[in-house]
Amino acid sequence: MELGIAILLVIGLAVFTITPLLAPEGSAEDALPIDVTPLTDLKRRRMVVYENLKDLEFEYEAGKVAKDDYQSLRENHLAEAAQLMLASQEQEEITENDLLIEKQVAERRAQRKSKRPDPFVCPECEFENPLSVKYCGNCGKELPQRSRKK
Numbered sequence: 001m002e003l004g005i006a007i008l009l010v011i012g013l014a015v016f017t018i019t020p021l022l023a024p025e026g027s028a029e030d031a032l033p034i035d036v037t038p039l040t041d042l043k044r045r046r047m048v049v050y051e052n053l054k055d056l057e058f059e060y061e062a063g064k065v066a067k068d069d070y071q072s073l074r075e076n077h078l079a080e081a082a083q084l085m086l087a088s089q090e091q092e093e094i095t096e097n098d099l100l101i102e103k104q105v106a107e108r109r110a111q112r113k114s115k116r117p118d119p120f121v122c123p124e125c126e127f128e129n130p131l132s133v134k135y136c137g138n139c140g141k142e143l144p145q146r147s148r149k150k
């Protein structure tokens with residue numbers, strides 16, 4: 001009986017320790033770290049392609065790859081690199097456009113802020129009430145409706 005419990009404990013412990021080691025393998029693909037932007041991801045993939053290209057070059061020179069295979073593989077790698085580079089450029093343009101749009105939005109916001117109607121000014125004490133209140137927040141005098149400063 002005690003042996004059974006001990007075995008169960010060992011198995012449980014083993015599963016508990018092994019599971020975290022196995023988990024990242026499958027989830028690495030879809031769960032990118034937060035700081036990986038599409039651009040850095042593309043760059044990383046391009047580095048991998050260049051790495052493969054270097055390996056291929058090396059293997060070809062070592063006589064491990066036939067010339068035909070080498071040429072077709074090399075073309076594939078180069079095409080992939082070109083595609084990734086193009087995607088990077090597009091991504092960079094998107095990022096630039098985003099920045100431009102953000103800038104424009106910020107400018108519009110700043111404009112809107114400066115164009116905001118003047119606060120309701122008390123004709124009595126000239127206190128600027130931030131809202132269209134009925135009574136002045138400073139002197140308590142009843143404010144005429146829509147007493148906006150021009």
Ligand SMILES: [Zn+2]
Nearest residue numbers: 122125136139
């Ligand atoms: Zn007042």
